[in-house]
Amino acid sequence: MNVTIVDYNSGNISSVINSFKEVAQDKVKIEVTSDLNKIKSSDKVVLPGQGSFKSCVDALNKIDGLTSTLNEFAITNKKPLLGICVGLQMFADIGYEETETKGLGWISGKVSKIDNQNGKFKLPHIGWNQINIMKESRIFQNIENNSHMYFVHSYEFIPNDKNVISATTDYSSNIVCSVEKENIFGTQFHPEKSDKIGLKIISNFINL
Amino acid sequence: MLKNRIIPCLDVKNGRVVKGINFVDLKDAGDPVEQAKIYSDGGADEICFLDITASNENRDIIYEVVEKTSKKCFVPLTVGGGIRSVEDINKLLNCGADKVSINTAAVENSKVVVDSSKKFGSQCIVVAIDAKKNGDKWEVFTHGGRNNSGVDALEYAKKMEENGAGELLVTSMDRDGTQVGYDIDLMSKISSKVNIPVIASGGVGNLDHLVDGIKLGKASAVLAASIFHYGKYSVKEAKEYLDSKGIPVRI
Numbered sequence: 020m021n022v023t024i025v026d027y028n029s030g031n032i033s034s035v036i037n038s039f040k041e042v043a044q045d046k047v048k049i050e051v052t053s054d055l056n057k058i059k060s061s062d063k064v065v066l067p068g069q070g071s072f073k074s075c076v077d078a079l080n081k082i083d084g085l086t087s088t089l090n091e092f093a094i095t096n097k098k099p100l101l102g103i104c105v106g107l108q109m110f111a112d113i114g115y116e117e118t119e120t121k122g123l124g125w126i127s128g129k130v131s132k133i134d135n136q137n138g139k140f141k142l143p144h145i146g147w148n149q150i151n152i153m154k155e156s157r158i159f160q161n162i163e164n165n166s167h168m169y170f171v172h173s174y175e176f177i178p179n180d181k182n183v184i185s186a187t188t189d190y191s192s193n194i195v196c197s198v199e200k201e202n203i204f205g206t207q208f209h210p211e212k213s214d215k216i217g218l219k220i221i222s223n224f225i226n227l
Numbered sequence: 228m229l230k231n232r233i234i235p236c237l238d239v240k241n242g243r244v245v246k247g248i249n250f251v252d253l254k255d256a257g258d259p260v261e262q263a264k265i266y267s268d269g270g271a272d273e274i275c276f277l278d279i280t281a282s283n284e285n286r287d288i289i290y291e292v293v294e295k296t297s298k299k300c301f302v303p304l305t306v307g308g309g310i311r312s313v314e315d316i317n318k319l320l321n322c323g324a325d326k327v328s329i330n331t332a333a334v335e336n337s338k339v340v341v342d343s344s345k346k347f348g349s350q351c352i353v354v355a356i357d358a359k360k361n362g363d364k365w366e367v368f369t370h371g372g373r374n375n376s377g378v379d380a381l382e383y384a385k386k387m388e389e390n391g392a393g394e395l396l397v398t399s400m401d402r403d404g405t406q407v408g409y410d411i412d413l414m415s416k417i418s419s420k421v422n423i424p425v426i427a428s429g430g431v432g433n434l435d436h437l438v439d440g441i442k443l444g445k446a447s448a449v450l451a452a453s454i455f456h457y458g459k460y461s462v463k464e465a466k467e468y469l470d471s472k473g474i475p476v477r478i
Contacts, residue, residue: 030347031320037298070348141424141447143350143393147230147272147477167230167477169303171350171393190229212303212325214267 021048022225023061027085028078030069035103038211039065042221055088063224064092068105072114072130072174075105076122086123093125097202101158101224107198107205108176116174126200128178133191140191142173148188148196150208156185156199158206158223166216168196168208176207230477231441232272232448233465234305234426235455237262238279242288244456245279260295266455267300269462272477274300275328275396275450278308279371286315290322297323307355307396316343320351328353328396331369334376334383337390344391353426354392356380358413359400365413372400380413381420388421395425396450402430406453409436414444426450434460434468441474 022043024035032051039049050057058064066089068075079086093100102110111122114130122130135142147167152159168188175194178184186197188208196207204224210217237244237259244257263274274296278289286309293306306319307328316327316339332339333354344352357372358365358380365380384395397417399410409427418425424447427440431451440449454460466476 031325031351033321033323034297034301034325037323038301041298041301069350070346074345074348135422138422141422143423144229145350145394145424146232146447149228170229171303173349212301214301218301 020062021050022063022065023050023052023058024065024067025058025085025089026051026053027082029067029075029105032067032069034209034211035065035067038218038221039225042218042225047225053082053085055084058088058092063099063101063227064089066100066102066106066109068103068107068109070105072105072108072116072122073118073120075109076114076120079109089123093203099202099224099227100204102203102205103211104172104207104209107207108174110198110203110205111176111178114174125203126178126183126198127180128176130174130176133173133175133194136191143171144173144190144194145171148190148208150186150188150196151193152186153184154182154199156197156204157227158199158204158220159185159197160223162216162219162223167213168206168210168217169212170196170208172207176205228475230272230475231446231469232426233437233462233469233476234273234275234448234450235266235271235462236275236277236428236450236452237456238277238452239289239292239308240279242292259292260299262456263296263304264299266462267302270466270477271302271462272448273303273305275305275307277328278306290318293319293322293324305353307353311339313339313343313346316347320347326351326353326393328355330355330357333387334367334369334378337386340387340390340392344393349391349393352392353394353396354387355396355398356384356387356417357398357400360410360413368400372403381416384417384421388423392423394423395421396428397425398429400429403428404453405430406432408432409440409444409446411439411444414440414446418445424448434465437465438469438472438474441469442472
């Protein structure tokens with residue numbers, strides 16, 4: 020089996036690479052590439068993302084054919100894909116960071132700034148917060164409810180269909196922090212930085 | 228609920244861990260990679276490396292240290308010291324740092340903060356403020372505490388937030404190495420002034436100081452070096468103590 024981490028200049032992905040390699044050891048091949056053929060032929064894809072919604076979408080679009088290759092992988096062929104942080108946010112139809120930007124449109128909804136309640140809540144939402152598991156998700160196997168995960172973000176994904184929400188976290192309001200729609204998975208938190216429990220989520224995804 | 232973070236800081240010089248008392252009198256005490264791993268296994272919420280003499284010496288060793296550490300520690304790693312440019316930041320992030328903390332360069336050329344937060348995202352840009360009290364205000368120091376920039380620390384904090392910093396790491400120069408506690412007045416004033424998280428640093432001698440940093444200083448996270456490094460307290464003990472005082476921590 021091989022898992023491809025999409026390298027599309029979306030900021031710092033070394034921690035994602037390190038964590039997947041740590042979990043995979045020699046059993047699973049971890050590729051880091053933007054090569055379209057390699058993405059097409061891989062079993063699973065990880066879509067990381069750091070920086071703004073707009074900068075990540077722009078970076079995706081800069082690589083010819085990448086968006087359509089990902090569409091084919093996740094939507095047409097329904098192969099497992101995990102989006103992390105802005106990687107998850109890009110599933111939305113539209114994002115409002117910097118300027119209004121079209122997302123991948125895989126899970127209908129929008130990405131907007133967390134309501135800081137007039138400065139009551141500091142942004143970015145940085146640190147360890149607990150997740151409330153809303154539905155059984157295959158990536159949460161053997162993950163206890165209320166586990167701590169590491170977050171760093173100022174924007175939240177608001178999906179139209181609440182059934183896709185697999186976990187929320189409490190910061191100013193109940194923020195969507197994990198989604199699952201058929202073969203598409205996403206976490207707003209960083210499993211790669213969430214210690215052993217985060218590595219377990221990565222392991223669950225690799226072993227799907 | 229978001230938890231307050233405890234961040235052990237390791238001062239690194241020539242690839243080895245040291246901790247200075249008021250930035251001098253260095254003692255060699257260990258391998259940073261192993262130290263970081265001990266901390267993360269012990270429940271540290273993040274790890275911070277400060278390359279203390281980086282401004283004057285060969286920087287390449289720190290890249291190796293960061294690279295090795297990031298393959299063993301799966302909690303956020305912040306690296307600071309001697310960062311001059313967007314390219315330095317790029318290199319550290321590529322080696323596996325999750326955040327960088329910028330001190331002197333941010334004072335001398337705030338464009339570094341603007342450009343790097345645009346390029347890499349605010350989430351990985353921490354601005355470190357070394358502040359020293361002068362009358363009824365605080366001034367920002369650079370070059371590891373050697374030079375007084377004369378800049379007002381509170382105004383500077385606000386400006387750095389506007390420039391795109393994701394967090395502020397505030398160190399009281401007066402308290403650093405003294406073990407008499409954080410400068411609570413400084414922490415709470417800066418924390419109230421900005422809407423981004425503040426990490427309190429400089430002066431921790433016991434666990435009540437950590438409590439005060441969060442409760443009175445309004446810091447989102449507390450950073451400490453010597454109390455953990457010399458084994459006075461473990462991170463776990465610190466967390467249990469904070470928990471007993473009603474402070475939300477990850478246990």
